[in-house]
Amino acid sequence: MAEPARSPIAGTPVVRPLSPHLQIYRWTWTMAMSVAHRVTGVALYAGTFLVAVWLVALASGPGAYDPVAWLYGSILGRLAIFVYTWILLHHMLGGIRHLVWDFGHGMEPGTRIAMAKYTLVGSAALTVVVWLVALLAR
Amino acid sequence: MADNRPETRPSIRTASARVKGLGPAHHGTSEWWLHRVTAVSNVPLILAFVVIVAKMAGRPYPEAVALISHPIVAILLILAVISVTNHMRMGLQIVIEDYVHDKGLKIAAVIANNFYCVAVAVACLYAILRVSL
Numbered sequence: 105m106a107e108p109a110r111s112p113i114a115g116t117p118v119v120r121p122l123s124p125h126l127q128i129y130r131w132t133w134t135m136a137m138s139v140a141h142r143v144t145g146v147a148l149y150a151g152t153f154l155v156a157v158w159l160v161a162l163a164s165g166p167g168a169y170d171p172v173a174w175l176y177g178s179i180l181g182r183l184a185i186f187v188y189t190w191i192l193l194h195h196m197l198g199g200i201r202h203l204v205w206d207f208g209h210g211m212e213p214g215t216r217i218a219m220a221k222y223t224l225v226g227s228a229a230l231t232v233v234v235w236l237v238a239l240l241a242r
Numbered sequence: 243m244a245d246n247r248p249e250t251r252p253s254i255r256t257a258s259a260r261v262k263g264l265g266p267a268h269h270g271t272s273e274w275w276l277h278r279v280t281a282v283s284n285v286p287l288i289l290a291f292v293v294i295v296a297k298m299a300g301r302p303y304p305e306a307v308a309l310i311s312h313p314i315v316a317i318l319l320i321l322a323v324i325s326v327t328n329h330m331r332m333g334l335q336i337v338i339e340d341y342v343h344d345k346g347l348k349i350a351a352v353i354a355n356n357f358y359c360v361a362v363a364v365a366c367l368y369a370i371l372r373v374s375l
């Protein structure tokens with residue numbers, strides 16, 4: 105972080121124009137999915153704590169595992185894991201989109217907006233498919 | 243990741259620094275690249291993780307232990323933990339650097355980020371090995 109610039113008049117800060125931020129621009133699909141990618145990434149970051157709790161409980165024995173398995177299997181737990189599945193798949197598809205863009209493909213106006221839209225459509229559809237398969241396969 | 247294009251503009255960078263391509267932070271693009279590599283490795287490993295979790299759901303303790311104890315399952319989980327915790331460490335550091343402008347707070351946040359990711363990684367790896375070995 106740079107030091108604040110010196111004003112010609114001592115003691116007064118230099119007021120410089122700031123670049124506009126999110127609230128200035130009209131929302132577009134690419135912008136919304138860019139924000140969503142970051143938000144889902146941060147959510148997954150926090151969610152890894154739940155994975156660690158689950159695995160450590162399993163390693164600690166049935167006395168620790170059973171309550172955790174009960175909590176994760178409760179209505180609230182299942183709802184959280186359902187949302188977590190969507191967040192995970194959304195971030196995954198967003199990441200694949202970014203990898204494609206990293207190679208310079210799909211940057212045309214129509215293509216890039218379609219790719220952003222399909223991130224949302226695809227992640228929602230995949231989440232339902234994953235849960236249907238998981239529920240039907242047992 | 244060295245920049246091997248011919249020099250067309252006057253520069254005060256030494257030829258050696260330009261060829262090494264590490265830039266002023268001396269890291270070059272290695273972290274950016276590792277973020278992409280772990281993004282790629284995350285895809286199959288997370289898909290495997292989702293399948294494992296789906297198979298685990300609702301199983302009683304002995305069955306859950308038996309499933310995680312399978313070498314393939316344990317190895318996939320270990321790889322997933324290594325890939326994911328590295329990816330999320332780099333990802334959150336970018337978020338911190340974008341939004342936390344106070345220097346002291348930024349350094350504290352980056353350190354806390356590293357501690358959290360290492361703690362999650364070690365807890366998961368220890369648990370997987372403890373269950374499966």
